[in-house]
Amino acid sequence: MAISFFTIVRSDVALARIEGHKMDAILKNFPASSQKQPRPTQQEAEDAVRVLLQWSGDDPEREGLLDTPKRVAKAYRELFSGYDLSAEEVLGRTFEEVSGYDDMVLVRDIPFFSHCEHHMLPIKGKATVAYLPQGRVLGLSKIARVIEIYGRRLQTQENLTAQIASAIDTTLKPRGVAVLIEAEHMCMEMRGVEKQGSQTLTTRFTGAFKTDAAEQARFFTMARNR
Numbered sequence: 001m002a003i004s005f006f007t008i009v010r011s012d013v014a015l016a017r018i019e020g021h022k023m024d025a026i027l028k029n030f031p032a033s034s035q036k037q038p039r040p041t042q043q044e045a046e047d048a049v050r051v052l053l054q055w056s057g058d059d060p061e062r063e064g065l066l067d068t069p070k071r072v073a074k075a076y077r078e079l080f081s082g083y084d085l086s087a088e089e090v091l092g093r094t095f096e097e098v099s100g101y102d103d104m105v106l107v108r109d110i111p112f113f114s115h116c117e118h119h120m121l122p123i124k125g126k127a128t129v130a131y132l133p134q135g136r137v138l139g140l141s142k143i144a145r146v147i148e149i150y151g152r153r154l155q156t157q158e159n160l161t162a163q164i165a166s167a168i169d170t171t172l173k174p175r176g177v178a179v180l181i182e183a184e185h186m187c188m189e190m191r192g193v194e195k196q197g198s199q200t201l202t203t204r205f206t207g208a209f210k211t212d213a214a215e216q217a218r219f220f221t222m223a224r225n226r
Ligand SMILES: Nc1nc2c(ncn2[C@@H]2O[C@H](COP(=O)(O)OP(=O)(O)OP(=O)(O)O)[C@@H](O)[C@H]2O)c(=O)[nH]1
Pocket: 116, 117, 118, 155, 156, 157, 158, 185, 187, 188, 191, 192, 193
């Protein structure tokens, strides 16, 4: 049976399937395009950081923290730069594959950082992305760029996985797209349940990867073989 989307949390001792999701429902709440929200001013952002410094129990007026609000505001623009970028634009540039190559193209272990939308804490992971070309191919770097665009936003891992697959599927129109993400969530490691080293795996398959179990198996073989 073809698996369309599943999530598992892996610890050193167990693999447990926890829940399934339908991509349409996910994308309904999280549109793939950039979220254009009015931004506060730089001053307002810095004031908010000062409040959080006080909330942490420190003194924003002590010397070591004086420039921190400015640094944090600047860092946030970098960490969340994905809101200003469009995956459709980046993926719009495709190439005709003159050799007639139509087998799987797979880029594996692409490292990324994101932040969970629940606690705004880091997610550190790697993504493996494959597609089955149908006439046109993508520049390989564009696959990594799409991960950056969606990764540099507040995310759930499920949404990130679905958005990457959907963006490639819609713009390139290949015979199928497969995305596998393995990630560690600092909100589960540094706080809360404090399970260091636990990894969450999510997948999203479209087209032949969804309907053809052999293609899906080949994806996992190529993704895992070292
Ligand atoms: N499905 C999913 N859950 C996530 C992701 N990132 C963080 N979470 C979870 O989001 C949930 C938020 O749960 P809440 O009960 O609202 O928040 P909380 O009290 O801080 O929860 P704890 O982390 O259990 O202390 C937690 O279970 C997190 O582990 C993600 O990418 N996908």
